[in-house]
Amino acid sequence: MLAFLRRDFLIDASYPWSLASQAVTLVGKILLWFLAAGILAGRPIPGVASGYLPWVLIGTAGAMLFSTALSAFASRLRQEQFSGTLEILFTSNTPFVRAVLYSSAYDLARVTPQALILIGLAWWTGPHRAVAGHLPLLAAFTVLAFALFAGLGLLAAAAVLAWQRGDPLVTLVSGAATLFGTAYIPAEVLPGPLAHLPQLVPLTPTLAGLRGCILGTTAPAELLPALAIVGLEAAVLLPVGLTVFNRSVEHARRSGGLSRY
Amino acid sequence: MSAAVEVAGLAKSFPPGPGVLPWRRRGQPVAALRGVDLRIRLAESVALLGPNGAGKTTLLKILCSVLLPDAGQVSLFGTPLVDRDGLVRRLVGYVNSDERSLYWRLSARENLAFFSALSGGGRARALREADRVLELVELAAHAERRVMNLSTGMRQRLCLARGLLGSPRLLLLDEPTRSLDPTATRSLERELRRMTETLDLTLLFVTHSLEQARRLATRAVVLRQGRVAGEVSLDDERHTWRLGRDPAAAPFPVADHLTVAADGQSAVFSGTPAEVAGLLAELHAAGVTTTDLAELPHPALDALLRSPA
Numbered sequence: 372m373l374a375f376l377r378r379d380f381l382i383d384a385s386y387p388w389s390l391a392s393q394a395v396t397l398v399g400k401i402l403l404w405f406l407a408a409g410i411l412a413g414r415p416i417p418g419v420a421s422g423y424l425p426w427v428l429i430g431t432a433g434a435m436l437f438s439t440a441l442s443a444f445a446s447r448l449r450q451e452q453f454s455g456t457l458e459i460l461f462t463s464n465t466p467f468v469r470a471v472l473y474s475s476a477y478d479l480a481r482v483t484p485q486a487l488i489l490i491g492l493a494w495w496t497g498p499h500r501a502v503a504g505h506l507p508l509l510a511a512f513t514v515l516a517f518a519l520f521a522g523l524g525l526l527a528a529a530a531v532l533a534w535q536r537g538d539p540l541v542t543l544v545s546g547a548a549t550l551f552g553t554a555y556i557p558a559e560v561l562p563g564p565l566a567h568l569p570q571l572v573p574l575t576p577t578l579a580g581l582r583g584c585i586l587g588t589t590a591p592a593e594l595l596p597a598l599a600i601v602g603l604e605a606a607v608l609l610p611v612g613l614t615v616f617n618r619s620v621e622h623a624r625r626s627g628g629l630s631r632y
Numbered sequence: 633m634s635a636a637v638e639v640a641g642l643a644k645s646f647p648p649g650p651g652v653l654p655w656r657r658r659g660q661p662v663a664a665l666r667g668v669d670l671r672i673r674l675a676e677s678v679a680l681l682g683p684n685g686a687g688k689t690t691l692l693k694i695l696c697s698v699l700l701p702d703a704g705q706v707s708l709f710g711t712p713l714v715d716r717d718g719l720v721r722r723l724v725g726y727v728n729s730d731e732r733s734l735y736w737r738l739s740a741r742e743n744l745a746f747f748s749a750l751s752g753g754g755r756a757r758a759l760r761e762a763d764r765v766l767e768l769v770e771l772a773a774h775a776e777r778r779v780m781n782l783s784t785g786m787r788q789r790l791c792l793a794r795g796l797l798g799s800p801r802l803l804l805l806d807e808p809t810r811s812l813d814p815t816a817t818r819s820l821e822r823e824l825r826r827m828t829e830t831l832d833l834t835l836l837f838v839t840h841s842l843e844q845a846r847r848l849a850t851r852a853v854v855l856r857q858g859r860v861a862g863e864v865s866l867d868d869e870r871h872t873w874r875l876g877r878d879p880a881a882a883p884f885p886v887a888d889h890l891t892v893a894a895d896g897q898s899a900v901f902s903g904t905p906a907e908v909a910g911l912l913a914e915l916h917a918a919g920v921t922t923t924d925l926a927e928l929p930h931p932a933l934d935a936l937l938r939s940p941a
Contacts, residue, residue, distance in 0.1 A: 382737045
């Protein structure tokens with residue numbers, strides 16, 4: 372994996388201002404939510420017990436990790452398809468599925484510190500009610516969330532191999548998850564039937580767990596149902612993602628799609 | 633075990649592609665290979681020729697397991713190639729002709745170190761391996777230059793270097809000198825010849841150049857419409873040359889292996905390069921001023937390629 376991380380860091384760093392622009396984007400996001408939270412200050416928001424700023428900062432961190440995990444596999448695969456390196460990776464000694472997973476490691480490694488900064492700010496501006504019992508739950512939520520996101524990412528990568536275009540699917544899922552996954556808007560304020568949509572989005576229980584653990588707004592025992600949902604989704608989606616991806620690789624090898632774009 | 637590659641009854645067809653509008657399909661499946669049989673001996677150098685769409689690249693991609701065949705058997709070094717197993721990854725180097733298949737913003741050395749690291753063994757080993765193959769293709773002086781700043785010929789050599797990582801025993805090359813000028817082509821051919829002689833490599837390469845096949849291969853296999861149309865041994869050192877003469881100078885004399893055309897203005901000579909040099913000296917001594925010396929394609933190979941389907 373280190374070889375992939377090194378490769379992608381060197382490519383990223385070779386573009387002037389690439390790393391600086393990422394930092395500016397992060398600061399911009401924080402500033403935006405700081406101002407929005409200022410406008411909403413003093414008004415009760417249904418479903419938000421901690422104040423809007425820490426709530427939305429954790430939502431932003433979760434949405435960033437979710438969208439990156441979802442898009443990284445597909446976009447890296449597509450880049451390798453475009454450049455013609457996909458076939459070469461395929462003939463290498465590294466198993467193909469591992470090469471695809473490693474190819475997205477840099478994107479996750481780049482986004483994770485940004486997410487940690489957001490989470491750190493959320494904790495700092497939050498109500499500081501977390502207790503020791505929240506820590507193992509936080510670790511469990513994090514691990515299961517990554518497994519769940521990887522499963523979805525592999526499905527998106529399979530779509531790229533099968534149809535050469537996975538980005539519409541990724542954009543649709545990522546956009547819907549961000550909008551209805553309680554990253555920025557609590558389910559309680561969504562109008563009419565839309566209020567039920569967050570229950571269908573995998574991001575929702577993950578964010579409920581992260582917020583409950585980091586801000587301490589939910590007792591550890593009350594977080595167990597959300598953890599069970601995330602665990603169940605991960606247990607289903609990761610093997611499904613792996614199976615569908617492996618099948619799409621076989622399909623691409625039969626149809627010649629590895630080098631087609 | 634005396635064969636590097638054994639292929640029997642290999643067939644491959646591709647499903648019809650989508651039309652311009654993806655939901656409007658799209659014609660018949662395309663049969664790329666229709667029962668190919670081929671045997672390549674250890675350390676043999678074989679050229680794969682044939683018109684566009686004959687199935688040459690498809691055959692190469694099946695051998696390096698990028699593509700799955702529909703039917704037939706493939707064995708590499710005596711072991712059946714069932715799937716993308718360790719055998720291919722250990723023993724086969726694949727060189728495609730697409731210079732874009734490199735990471736252009738990385739240096740030549742970083743490119744090779746990355747691909748070498750995929751075999752495991754850590755960064756230090758990957759760098760050593762990268763340096764080794766850079767030396768082999770004479771790019772060591774350009775190791776730290778980014779790929780985007782290299783010439784097309786250097787990129788092709790870098791692709792070749794990548795194929796040599798891990799010291800494969802079978803090297804598959806898909807038009808290795810495509811888009812190279814004649815000087816760069818000859819340089820790359822020299823390197824390939826040197827490597828096959830010193831590294832005990834088995835070589836299978838796709839080319840459209842009869843001359844290149846002659847220079848690099850000991851055997852040429854011609855594919856046409858997915859079948860082996862025939863094969864020709866190129867082991868013979870004797871080449872065929874055509875030469876003209878200055879009409880103002882002396883006529884061609886009678887000489888061994890020299891066939892003079894009816895008008896007396898040109899002649900065809902069959903011999904080794906050394907014998908051609910001897911003939912030229914002989915003609916010069918006889919007062920003949922020669923012009924337009926050119927090597928003719930291998931007659932049997934030329935005939936095979938020109939024969940109707």
